[in-house]
Amino acid sequence: GQQLNQSPQSMFIQEGEDVSMNCTSSSIFNTWLWYKQDPGEGPVLLIALYKAGELTSNGRLTAQFGITRKDSFLNISASIPSDVGIYFCAGQEAGNQFYFGTGTSLTVIP
């Protein structure tokens, strides 16, 4: 199936620092979604992107849909301890199926 490369795989940062992670694919996507997953829980939708070049914010989170439609990034500014978790990107081609990235594990050190 479709492979989404998400990087970095894990991050250890100090509270207050900014975070950046990205996803790349070999295919063109029509939609990019970013999720956060806490242990033992379902992914929670953070940001949805629908157009190439689109830049969307949700509080301290900002995500962009790459111009080539093959990538997306997520930035978190001024990280806080509750930002800890695993962040997944998900991309959708023309059909219904979403393909998930491998996840970025974020640890915030107070």
Added chain:
Amino acid sequence: EPEVTQTPSHQVTQMGQEVILRCVPISNHLYFYWYRQILGQKVEFLVSFYNNEISEKSEIFDDQFSVERPDGSNFTLKIRSTKLEDSAMYFCASSWTRREFFGPGTRLTVL
């Protein structure tokens, strides 16, 4: 705020047994999905369902899996004869536009 709900939260079964995982999607959503996540791995697509039929399925979704929307609110995933490797978190999701909302998951443990 409306949310996707799933039951049970944890299911333990013997290998070879049938299990049914239940989901109640968000009420005005039209697209329904099942995903699974093996411990420590990424979320994997199983199947999407629209207009009372499967619209897409992955290679994982073989003949031992089936989905049903038996009434106006429930969406179920049946695994006919469970295998050890079916142990995973199973997530239901629903969407109205291209935004998928996930349920809390059912942890399936096959012994």
